[in-house]
Amino acid sequence: MSIINKIIYNFENNNKLYIGEKVTMSEHMLQTAMLAEKNNSSNSLVCACLLHDYGHFIVDDPDMMVSKSIDANHELIGYDYLKNYFTPAVTEPIKLHVDAKRFLCRDKSYYNQLSTASKTSLKLQGNPMNDEEAKNFQKLKYFNDAIEVRKYDDGGKDPNIKIKNIGDFKELLNSQLIT
Ligand SMILES: [Fe+2]
Numbered sequence: 562m563s564i565i566n567k568i569i570y571n572f573e574n575n576n577k578l579y580i581g582e583k584v585t586m587s588e589h590m591l592q593t594a595m596l597a598e599k600n601n602s603s604n605s606l607v608c609a610c611l612l613h614d615y616g617h618f619i620v621d622d623p624d625m626m627v628s629k630s631i632d633a634n635h636e637l638i639g640y641d642y643l644k645n646y647f648t649p650a651v652t653e654p655i656k657l658h659v660d661a662k663r664f665l666c667r668d669k670s671y672y673n674q675l676s677t678a679s680k681t682s683l684k685l686q687g688n689p690m691n692d693e694e695a696k697n698f699q700k701l702k703y704f705n706d707a708i709e710v711r712k713y714d715d716g717g718k719d720p721n722i723k724i725k726n727i728g729d730f731k732e733l734l735n736s737q738l739i740t
Contacts (some may be wrong), residue, residue, distance in 0.1 A: 564646045565734050571618045572727035579614075581678025583720040586617055591724050592717035597709070605650035606706055608737040610713050611730055612647070613655050615639040634659060634686070650706070651737050657698075657707035658714060663690045664698050665711060676718060 562570070572587045579589040594611035602610070616639030640656035662679075666672045666689040672680070683689070690698060698704060 564738070565731060568612070568615070568734060569727050569731065571615075575618060575621075577617075577621065579718065580682070582676065582718045584718055586614060587727065588724050589717050590614055591727065591730075592719060592722065593710070593713045594730065595725060596713035596716050600713070602709065602713075603650075604733055605648060605737055606654065606709060608647065608651045608730075608733055609654040609706065609710050610717075611734070612639065612643060612651065613658050613710050613714060615643060615655070646739060647737050648739055650703075653703035654706040654710045657701065657703055658710045659686050660690070660698060661707040661711035662714075663687055664695055665708065666690075667695060675715065679715070 572590070575585060575587045577586050578584070579586050582589065584592065590611055590613065593613060594607050597607045597610040614635060616635035616637070619638050619642055620635065636656055636659045640652050643655065644652040662683065663686060666675075666683060672683075672689070675683070701707075
């Protein structure tokens with residue numbers, strides 16, 4: 562199966578709820594990508610949003626045992642797998658999207674508007690960055706893109722909106738493959 566068909570298959574067959582939220586993992590990622598589209602983000606950024614939590618699918622897939630390490634976090638598992646197929650403009654923001662949350666949570670008002678589940682997971686993810694970590698994070702090439710993914714990520718949890726199908730993104734996914 563091609564990587565694109567595999568992604569589509571996984572999206573269509575995943576009914577698992579996004580941790581602590583009222584939408585499924587698939588719905589959450591589709592909504593995150595829709596928010597990026599709405600804000601006229603680049604194709605690579607929309608694609609990053611669409612696949613940002615793909616690591617959760619990999620963890621759930623028994624065929625993927627080889628590519629997962631028990632200790633790794635979902636953003637790293639997703640990155641590690643997807644970087645074999647997609648450009649860095651797609652996969653680097655995916656790798657950094659949890660760190661982007663840790664960066665943004667330095668701002669109390671950002672932290673306060675997070676969902677309860679997201680506040681809880683922050684503790685496991687290493688709490689807000691310290692000054693040194695934040696300074697280094699800002700220097701990264703994909704800093705801005707990671708922040709953007711993270712902001713749409715926060716918004717992609719609405720159980721009441723009409724959501725696109727993964728098939729609607731097939732062309733976009735194809736356009737972001739390493740050639
Ligand atoms: Fe997410």
